[in-house]
Each structure stands twice: as C-alpha cells, then as structure tokens.
Amino acid sequence: MFKKRSYLLPLILAATLAAGIYIGGNLNYSDTGEKLFSTNSEKDKLNRLxxxxxxxxxDDVNTDSIVDVTVNNILEKLDPHSVYIPKQQIEQVADNMKGDFVGVGISFRMYRDSLVVxxxxxxxxxxVAGIRSGDRILIANKDTLYGRGLRSDEIVDILKGDKNTNVDMSIYRPIEDKTIQLKIKRSEVxxxxxxxxxxxxxxxxxxRVNRFAESTYDEFKASLLxxxxxGANKLILDLRDNPGGYLGIAEAMADEFLEDGKLILFTKNKSGAINKAFATKKGSFEDEDIYILINxxxxxxxxxxxxxxxxxDRGIIVGRRSFGKGLVQREMSLGDGSAVRLTVSRYYTPTGRSIQRxxxxxxxDYYNQFYKRYENGELRSADSIKVDDSLVYKTPKGKIVYGGGGIIPDVFVPLGSSQMDGWVNTLMDSGFMSFxxxxxxxxxxxLYNDLTSDEFQQTVFIDDQTVDDFxxxxxxxxxxxxxxxxxxxxxxxxKAILAEQLxxxxxxxxxxxxxxxxxxxxxxxxxxQIAPEEVADH
Structure with a gap:
C-alpha cells in the first residue's frame, strides 16, 4: 500500500483549494482608488496600499507597524484572503473571472515535445476551422512549436493575441498521416x-458550476431554462470544489430560488454600515425543489x-461542511499593473450568522485547519464536526444552524463513501489518470471517431484488460x-475521462x-419525499 496515504489527500486538497480561493475571491465593488491616487511610481505603491x-x-489596523514590510507580508498580517496579484498574473486572473479570452481555443498538452490538441x-x-482532437500543431505563424521544450505558458503566449488577427498553422494529423495548413482567426473563446x-x-x-465569473449567471440561467x-421541477445544484467568485453573481443565482423580499445576505463594513440584498420577483424556480451539493x-x-x-428553509444542503469564507474583497489597482484584493467587509447569512473561520x-494555521478536517475524522463522520454552541441560529421554521466556520449540510455524505476510497479518487482527479x-x-x-456522445455512453464499456493496463x-x-x-x-x-477528452x-x-x-x-x-424541515429526522 502507499505509505504516504495519511497526508497525501489533504496535501492535494489544500493545494488545489488555496489556488482556487486565490482566483475566486468575492468581488463586489469597482475600483475607485484611481480617483484618489494618480501617481504611478514604485515609491507610491506602498503608500497607496x-x-x-x-x-x-x-478592521482597525496599526499601519505604522507594517509600513516597512513587503506587500505580501503586509497582506499576510491582515487575513488569508487579502492577496496581492502581480502584474504578470493580472491578465490570466481577469480572463478567468471574465469568462472568456481572445485566442484560438484549444485544450492541449505537451507530449513527447509536441503540442497535441x-x-x-x-x-x-x-x-470552426476544423482542428481535431489528436492533431499536432507544428508551426504557428512561423514559430516552431515542437522540439523546443516549450512550457505551457510560452505556448499560450504564442497562440493568444489581438482579436481578429490570424494564426497560420501547420498541423500533422496522425490518424490520416498527413500535414495540413489552416488559417485561424483569433476570437473570443x-x-x-x-x-x-x-x-x-x-x-x-x-x-454543476465551477466558479462565479461574469458569465456564470447567464450560463446558469440558460441551463436552468x-x-x-x-420537464425538470427539481434541481440538484452542484457547488462542490467551487471556490467562489463575484458576490453579485451569487446573489443573482440565489434570487432564482427565493421569493420576492426574502433576504439573501447582508454585508457589514469597517464603519458598521450594513448593506442587505433581497430576492426579487424575477426568480423562475421559486416554487420547485432545490438540493445544493457542497464539500x-x-x-x-x-x-x-x-x-x-x-x-x-428553501431547500436541502447535501454533502460535507463547506470551507468557511465569509469575507468580501475589492480589487484595487496599485498603479503599476499589479493589484491587491483587500477585504472590505464581512457577509452574513439571512439568519445573521457569519461562516468565516x-x-x-x-x-x-488557517489553511492547516483544512488538514485537520481529514485528520480528525470530520470528512468521514458527521459526529466529528465541532460546532460552537454559542453560535446557534434558527431558521424561520425552527431548524438549528451554526455560525463560526462553514455551512454544515442538512444531510451529511462522508468522503470515500463510494466503493472507491476518497484519497484514491483524489489521485485520479489530480491528472494522473487523465494522462x-x-x-x-x-x-x-x-475506435471512437465516428461515435456520437450518446452512442459512446450506451455502447462503450471499459474491459478488464484496460484496467490491467492502467x-x-x-x-x-x-x-x-x-x-x-x-x-x-x-x-x-x-470511461468518464475518456468522454471528457473526446x-x-x-x-x-x-x-x-x-x-x-x-x-x-x-x-x-x-x-x-423528505422536506427541508424534516431532514434532521432522517
């Protein structure tokens, strides 16, 4: 057996979670700092921050005591979610939260020193241009892409560019054993x-929603429709592994489920000012059954x-206790192309609870607490979840809920409760099986080129020999x-990963x-036919 089992899963989970939280901060405000600060020198960056x-x-902070430290060290003294974004990462982070980017639009990997689609x-x-899975892109605009040991980010830099500009590609197609020439016009992907x-x-x-970007509500609304x-009158909304994103998008999605006038959340800033968000009349799924999956x-x-x-009391939450992030960030420019996402308020659920750990x-220590959930058995047993009895709240129908660190589900489903143990499942998702x-x-x-997705699902079965090979x-x-x-x-x-790649x-x-x-x-x-107010009895 694998001897490092005791810490491998939390290590992978924590690493992916930290990266996701960094990308998925709760943004709700526009940057108005440019109205107050106009200089761009390196000297002024720290003063601006x-x-x-x-x-x-x-919170109140003694800024005099932290003036002489670096930007990252300053932010580390505040909270885990106030973060610095170097200018080299600004574009990538912005693309991720915008919901599109300008490029040629391929999922690729470097394989044996070749770029494979x-x-x-x-x-x-x-x-649209006719690129197929398995194609090798040899040359892009006279840049040779094979045999050079290029990193993925270098490939992206070559393929991305201004909208409506062309990329002339030389492509080798192994299944037909021929080289073809294609011209691709960059556009929004x-x-x-x-x-x-x-x-x-x-x-x-x-x-299933993987983050809350600018485009998420429109995508969600189209999917819901x-x-x-x-014929759906019941919805399973899967938010597992979703690190968050724009606060306003979450409000709009919640509005689809809640009646007019219902409180979605409220925020409180440094001065104590409270801002409440209420549901409107526009929700299309207000009378149907909702089940939210979290982990x-x-x-x-x-x-x-x-x-x-x-x-x-609108639906049933199924899964495991969520991460526990109840802080709201605003992105602010530092004048040199970099930015800081600074916590400017806390949010509270409708009953008034903060779920911030x-x-x-x-x-x-904050992120090490994530390891402890695995070690203390919380991910495998609901009885191991520690709650603060001083942070007890009641829903309108009398259900007990807790503040102080994440959303505790109404129905607990342990990690590894399927036949495949959870830590093995995590290794599969880490990319090993994908390769x-x-x-x-x-x-x-x-064997698969002529199959539709429906035919694939109905006729393809993974045999024992393939498992032996794996x-x-x-x-x-x-x-x-x-x-x-x-x-x-x-x-x-x-089979699932094969379907993803096909x-x-x-x-x-x-x-x-x-x-x-x-x-x-x-x-x-x-x-x-168990209702939300009845889940505690089942």
Missing part, C-alpha cells in the same frame, strides 16, 4: 463556468447560495497503491453521476 488599508479595510473548445475558432447540465431523471435536473423546458472545497459565493437556501493564528487516458486514446482514436501503468510510474479492489470504479472513471465535461459528469453518493443521497430524499 497603506491608504487603502487605513480607510477601507474592515486534446480537443478544440466548443465556441472557439479552432473548432468561452471559459465556461457551468460544467454540466442534464436531466438525471425525467423531472430531476442537474447543474433548458432543464425546465425538458470542504466549496467556498465564498458557493457558501452564500447554500446559506441563503438553508436559512430560508477564525484566522487569529495566521494564514498558515493515461490521453496516451491510450492517442493510440486508439479510430494498474500496470500506475505501477511503472511509481504509484505504489493496491488498485485491484477498485476495478469497477476504475472502469467508470476511465467530447466535453458535460458527458464526463453524466457518466460519473451514475455512481455519485451525494446524488444518490438526493435521489433517496426525493423518493422518500
């Missing part, structure tokens, strides 16, 4: 935040929606884990939903 902290930061992005120019939308059963819809037209990596805007639904002992599937598909693409591959790569007990789960995951994330999630313990828990609630 200190002024922001002096006048805008949610995993798949062209739907809605992007490469798909969608970065979808709604991963999946489908009907699990005739009346049960499913939507499609499900309603398809330990659901944070920020994800928790706003879960809290609004739970506190208004304590950060009194510093950022390192195996990529290599397998690169040699067997002709286990051998894992052993050869030094992954010393006994995978044999998980053969059936491996078949499901291999089609899209939506098909992958449809396949994985067939053996998802949280979805199974929801289906049980629906079958038993």
């Amino acid at each position: 200190i002024d922001y902290i002096e006048y805008e930061y949610v 995993i798949r062209p992005i739907v809605g992007g120019p490469s798909k 969608p970065l979808r935040s709604v991963d999946a939308t489908f009907l699990i059963k005739d009346s049960i819809g499913y939507i 499609a499900l309603e037209l398809g 330990e990596k659901s944070a920020s805007a994800s928790e706003i929606i879960a809290g609004a639904v739970q506190d208004n 304590s950060y009194d002992n510093g950022t390192k 195996y599937v990529f290599e397998y598909l690169d040699s067997h693409r002709d 286990i051998y591959y894992a052993d050869e790569k030094g992954l010393k884990i006994d995978l044999d007990p998980y053969r059936e789960d491996l078949k499901l995951h291999i 089609y899209d994330e939506n098909i992958k999630q449809q396949i994985l939903s067939q053996d998802d313990p949280m979805i199974e828990a929801v289906l049980h609630l629906i079958e038993e």
Whole structure:
C-alpha cells in the first residue's frame, strides 16, 4: 500500500483549494482608488496600499507597524484572503473571472515535445476551422512549436493575441498521416463556468458550476431554462470544489430560488454600515425543489447560495461542511499593473450568522485547519464536526444552524463513501489518470471517431484488460497503491475521462453521476419525499 496515504489527500486538497480561493475571491465593488491616487511610481505603491488599508479595510489596523514590510507580508498580517496579484498574473486572473479570452481555443498538452490538441473548445475558432482532437500543431505563424521544450505558458503566449488577427498553422494529423495548413482567426473563446447540465431523471435536473465569473449567471440561467423546458421541477445544484467568485453573481443565482423580499445576505463594513440584498420577483424556480451539493472545497459565493437556501428553509444542503469564507474583497489597482484584493467587509447569512473561520493564528494555521478536517475524522463522520454552541441560529421554521466556520449540510455524505476510497479518487482527479487516458486514446482514436456522445455512453464499456493496463501503468510510474479492489470504479472513471477528452465535461459528469453518493443521497430524499424541515429526522 502507499505509505504516504495519511497526508497525501489533504496535501492535494489544500493545494488545489488555496489556488482556487486565490482566483475566486468575492468581488463586489469597482475600483475607485484611481480617483484618489494618480501617481504611478514604485515609491507610491506602498503608500497607496497603506491608504487603502487605513480607510477601507474592515478592521482597525496599526499601519505604522507594517509600513516597512513587503506587500505580501503586509497582506499576510491582515487575513488569508487579502492577496496581492502581480502584474504578470493580472491578465490570466481577469480572463478567468471574465469568462472568456481572445485566442484560438484549444485544450492541449505537451507530449513527447509536441503540442497535441486534446480537443478544440466548443465556441472557439479552432473548432470552426476544423482542428481535431489528436492533431499536432507544428508551426504557428512561423514559430516552431515542437522540439523546443516549450512550457505551457510560452505556448499560450504564442497562440493568444489581438482579436481578429490570424494564426497560420501547420498541423500533422496522425490518424490520416498527413500535414495540413489552416488559417485561424483569433476570437473570443468561452471559459465556461457551468460544467454540466442534464436531466438525471425525467423531472430531476442537474447543474454543476465551477466558479462565479461574469458569465456564470447567464450560463446558469440558460441551463436552468433548458432543464425546465425538458420537464425538470427539481434541481440538484452542484457547488462542490467551487471556490467562489463575484458576490453579485451569487446573489443573482440565489434570487432564482427565493421569493420576492426574502433576504439573501447582508454585508457589514469597517464603519458598521450594513448593506442587505433581497430576492426579487424575477426568480423562475421559486416554487420547485432545490438540493445544493457542497464539500470542504466549496467556498465564498458557493457558501452564500447554500446559506441563503438553508436559512430560508428553501431547500436541502447535501454533502460535507463547506470551507468557511465569509469575507468580501475589492480589487484595487496599485498603479503599476499589479493589484491587491483587500477585504472590505464581512457577509452574513439571512439568519445573521457569519461562516468565516477564525484566522487569529495566521494564514498558515488557517489553511492547516483544512488538514485537520481529514485528520480528525470530520470528512468521514458527521459526529466529528465541532460546532460552537454559542453560535446557534434558527431558521424561520425552527431548524438549528451554526455560525463560526462553514455551512454544515442538512444531510451529511462522508468522503470515500463510494466503493472507491476518497484519497484514491483524489489521485485520479489530480491528472494522473487523465494522462493515461490521453496516451491510450492517442493510440486508439479510430475506435471512437465516428461515435456520437450518446452512442459512446450506451455502447462503450471499459474491459478488464484496460484496467490491467492502467494498474500496470500506475505501477511503472511509481504509484505504489493496491488498485485491484477498485476495478469497477476504475472502469467508470476511465470511461468518464475518456468522454471528457473526446467530447466535453458535460458527458464526463453524466457518466460519473451514475455512481455519485451525494446524488444518490438526493435521489433517496426525493423518493422518500423528505422536506427541508424534516431532514434532521432522517
């Protein structure tokens, strides 16, 4: 067995979570700092930051004691979610939160020193131009892309550019053993935040959201409408692993579920000013059943929606205790192309609870608390969740909810409650299995090229030989884990990742939903006709 099992899972979880929280800060305000500060010298950067902290930061801070430290050290003295964004990362962060970027639109990886297209992005120019999965891009605008050991970010820099500019590509297509020439006009490429939308059963819809970007509400609304037209009157909203994003987007999505006048949340800033957000009449799913899936990596805007639904007795929260981020950031320019996301207020759920975890002992301890959830058994047993009895709140129908660190679900589903243990599942999601599937598909693409996604789901089954090959591959790569007990789960995951690389994330999630313990828990609630106020008894 793999001897590092005790700490491998929390290490992977914490690393991915920290990265996600960094990208997915709760932004709700426009940067008005340019009206107050107009100089751009390096000397003024620190003064500008200190002024922001002096006048805008949610707590009183002795700024004199931190003037002489670096920007990052200053922010570390505040809270874990006030962060510095170097100018080299500004564009990437902005693209991620905008919901699109200008480029050619491919998902790719470097393989044996060649740029291989995993798949062209739907809605992007490469798909329109005829690029196919498995193509090798040899040359782009006279830049040779193979044999140079280029990093992924260097490839992106070559392929991205101004809108409506052309990229002349030389492409080798192995399945046809020929080289072709294509001209691709750069355009906006969608970065979808709604991963999946489908009907699990005739009346049960499913939507998975990976972040709250500018485009998320429009994507969500279109998905919700499609499900309603398809007959859905119950919705599973999957916010697992969602680190958050724009506060206003979360409010708009919550509004779809809540009646006119219901409180969604309120914020309180340094001066004590309170700003309340209420639902309006525009919600289209106000009278239907809602089930929210969360886990330990659901944070920020994800928790706003879960809290609004739970506190208004509007639906059922299923899963594990969420991350616990109740702070709101504003992005402010530092004048040299870099920026700071500074905490300017706290938010509270409709019952008045703050779900922000304590950060009194510093950022390192704050994120180490995430490790402790795995070590203390909380992720495997609801009885191990520690609550603060002094932070008890009641919903309008009398359900007990707690403040002080995340949203505790109404129905607990432990980590590793499927046959495949949770830490093995995490290793699969880390990219190890994805690379195996990529290599397998690169040699067997002709078996799948003529299949539609529906035909793939109905006719493709992963056999024992493929599982044997994967286990051998894992052993050869030094992954010393006994995978044999998980053969059936491996078949499901291999098929799902194969579908992702052939089609899209939506098909992958449809396949994985067939053996998802949280979805199974929801289906049980629906079958038993259990209402939100009754979940404590089941």
